Amino acid sequence: MRLAELSERSGVSTATIKYYLREGLLPPGRRVTATQAEYGEEHLRRLRLVRALIQVGGVSVASTRDVLTALDDGSLDHNARLGTAVWALPHGRSADAEDPATETARQRADRLLELLGWGYGPTTDVTPPALGMLVTAIAALERLGYPCAIEDLEPYARALGQLAVHDLDLVERYGGTPDEQVEAAVALTVLYEPVLLALRRLAEAEESRRRFGRA
Amino acid sequence: MRLAELSERSGVSTATIKYYLREGLLPPGRRVTATQAEYGEEHLRRLRLVRALIQVGGVSVASTRDVLTALDDGSLDHNARLGTAVWALPHGRSADAEDPATETARQRADRLLELLGWGYGPTTDVTPPALGMLVTAIAALERLGYPCAIEDLEPYARALGQLAVHDLDLVERYGGTPDEQVEAAVALTVLYEPVLLALRRLAEAEESRRRFGRA
DNA sequence: ATGCTTGGATAGTGACACTCCCCAACAGGG
DNA sequence: CCCTGTTGGGGAGTGTCACTATCCAAGCAT
Numbered sequence: 226m227r228l229a230e231l232s233e234r235s236g237v238s239t240a241t242i243k244y245y246l247r248e249g250l251l252p253p254g255r256r257v258t259a260t261q262a263e264y265g266e267e268h269l270r271r272l273r274l275v276r277a278l279i280q281v282g283g284v285s286v287a288s289t290r291d292v293l294t295a296l297d298d299g300s301l302d303h304n305a306r307l308g309t310a311v312w313a314l315p316h317g318r319s320a321d322a323e324d325p326a327t328e329t330a331r332q333r334a335d336r337l338l339e340l341l342g343w344g345y346g347p348t349t350d351v352t353p354p355a356l357g358m359l360v361t362a363i364a365a366l367e368r369l370g371y372p373c374a375i376e377d378l379e380p381y382a383r384a385l386g387q388l389a390v391h392d393l394d395l396v397e398r399y400g401g402t403p404d405e406q407v408e409a410a411v412a413l414t415v416l417y418e419p420v421l422l423a424l425r426r427l428a429e430a431e432e433s434r435r436r437f438g439r440a
Numbered sequence: 441m442r443l444a445e446l447s448e449r450s451g452v453s454t455a456t457i458k459y460y461l462r463e464g465l466l467p468p469g470r471r472v473t474a475t476q477a478e479y480g481e482e483h484l485r486r487l488r489l490v491r492a493l494i495q496v497g498g499v500s501v502a503s504t505r506d507v508l509t510a511l512d513d514g515s516l517d518h519n520a521r522l523g524t525a526v527w528a529l530p531h532g533r534s535a536d537a538e539d540p541a542t543e544t545a546r547q548r549a550d551r552l553l554e555l556l557g558w559g560y561g562p563t564t565d566v567t568p569p570a571l572g573m574l575v576t577a578i579a580a581l582e583r584l585g586y587p588c589a590i591e592d593l594e595p596y597a598r599a600l601g602q603l604a605v606h607d608l609d610l611v612e613r614y615g616g617t618p619d620e621q622v623e624a625a626v627a628l629t630v631l632y633e634p635v636l637l638a639l640r641r642l643a644e645a646e647e648s649r650r651r652f653g654r655a
Numbered sequence: 656a657t658g659c660t661t662g663g664a665t666a667g668t669g670a671c672a673c674t675c676c677c678c679a680a681c682a683g684g685g
Numbered sequence: 686c687c688c689t690g691t692t693g694g695g696g697a698g699t700g701t702c703a704c705t706a707t708c709c710a711a712g713c714a715t
C-alpha cells in the first residue's frame with residue numbers, strides 16, 4: 226500500500242508517518258519508483274505498536290527507537306532481546322548518588338530483593354534501570370517524611386510477583402513465534418502499566434469511600 | 441528564611457523557586473520589605489512535595505497546581521479534598537469516543553467494576569479520570585491484537601484492591617491531622633506509582649529468567 | 656557612600672513531538 | 686504527448702513545557 230493508505234488505515238497523519246520514517250521508528254517501504262514506496266501489513270502493525278507505545282505508554286520517540294532496535298536484533302536470543310528491549314524503556318530520573326537518602330534507599334531495595342530471592346543480588350553485577358527507578362522513588366518518599374520500610378514494600382513486591390506470572394502467561398498465550406512473543410512482551414509490559422495505575426486509583430477511591438463514608 | 445536559604449535547604453535553584461512562586465505552586469513569602477520576603481518551614485515542606493510530584497511522579501506543573509489547590513481548599517471535607525486532588529492528577533489521553541474499540545473497552549471496564557462491586561456503576565454518574573485511563577489502555581491493547589478479557593483483568597484488580605487497603609493504612613499511619621492525611625494520600629498515591637512499576641519490571645525479569653533460563 | 660545581595664519581572668533556551676511547505680518525480684486522462 | 690494532480694522526501698517551522706538567564710530597583714552591610 227501507499228503511504229496515504231497506511232495513514233488512513235492507521236489513523237496517523239502522513240506527516241507523522243514520514244517523521245517516524247525519518248526517525249527510524251518505521252523501516253522504509255519498498256521503493257517502487259524514485260518517488261513512490263510500497264508498504265505492507267507489517268508496516269501497519271509496527272506503526273500501531275509505535276503509536277500505542279508513544280501515546281498510551283508515554284514512551285519517548287528516542288526510547289521507542291531503542292526498544293524496536295532491540296526487538297529486531299536477530300543476533301540476540303529470545304530472552305536477551307526481551308531484556309534489552311525492556312531495558313531501553315524510560316525509567317525517570319536516575320538516582321542522585323550524592324544524596325544520603327539515595328544510599329539508604331539503595332540498601333533497602335537491595336535487602337528487599339534479597340529477601341524475595343530475586344536475582345539481582347550477588348548473582349549479577351549489572352543494575353537494571355528498574356532498580357534505579359525503585360531507589361529514586363524510595364529516596365523521594367524518605368525525603369518527604371514517608372519512610373517506607375521493607376515490610377511496607379514487601380506486600381507490593383509479592384503481589385507484583387504473582388502478577389508477573391500472569392503477565393508471562395499472557396505473553397506465551399499471545400506469541401506463537403519467538404518474534405511475536407518478544408513483541409507481545411514489550412507491548413504488554415508497557416500497555417498494562419496504565420491499566421495497573423488506573424486500577425490502583427479506582428481501588429483506592431473505593432477503599433477510601435468504604436472507610437470515610439459516602440459522597 | 442530568605443529565598444536563598446530555601447533554595448539551599450531544598451536543593452532547588454532560586455530561579456526555579458521563583459518560577460514556582462509565579463506559577464502559584466508555592467504561596468508567596470511574608471513580605472518583610474519591598475524587596476525581601478521571609479519563608480517558613482511550611483514553604484520548605486511544600487517545595488519538597490512539589491519537587492517530588494514533578495520529578496519523581498512526572499506530574500506537570502499545571503496538574504501540580506490543581507492538586508495543591510484541592511489540597512488547600514478548606515471548604516471541602518477530608519474525603520472530597522482527597523478525591524478532588526487525585527482527580528486532578530494526570531491521566532493521559534482521554535479515550536477517543538468515535539473508535540469502536542473504545543466502546544468495547546468501556547463496556548468491559550464497566551462490567552469489571554460491576555463484578556468487583558466497585559462503586560462507579562449505578563450509584564454515581566460521574567466518570568473518574570482513572571476510568572478513562574483504563575478504557576484507553578484496554579482499547580489500545582485491543583487494537584494491537586492483545587484483547588484483555590475480564591478474567592485477564594480481574595486478578596490485577598483484586599491484587600490492587602488488596603494493596604489499596606495497605607495504601608490507606610499507610611495514609612492513616614502517617615497523617616495525624618486531616619490536612620496531613622490528605623497530603624500523605626496524594627504523596628503516597630503518586631510516589632508509589634514508580635515503586636509499583638519498578639517492582640513489576642523486576643518481577644517480570646525474575647519470572648522471565650525463571651522460565652527461560654539464565655543469562 | 657559603596658558594593659553586594661535580594662526579589663520581581665521579562666524574555667530566552669533547549670528538548671520534544673510533531674506539522675507545514677516546497678520540490679521534483681511520477682501516473683493517469685484527454 | 687501534454688497537462689493536472691498526487692506522491693514521497695526533506696528542511697524548516699510550530700506549540701508546549703519546564704525551566705533559566707538577564708535586568709532592574711530596592712535594600713543591607715561595611
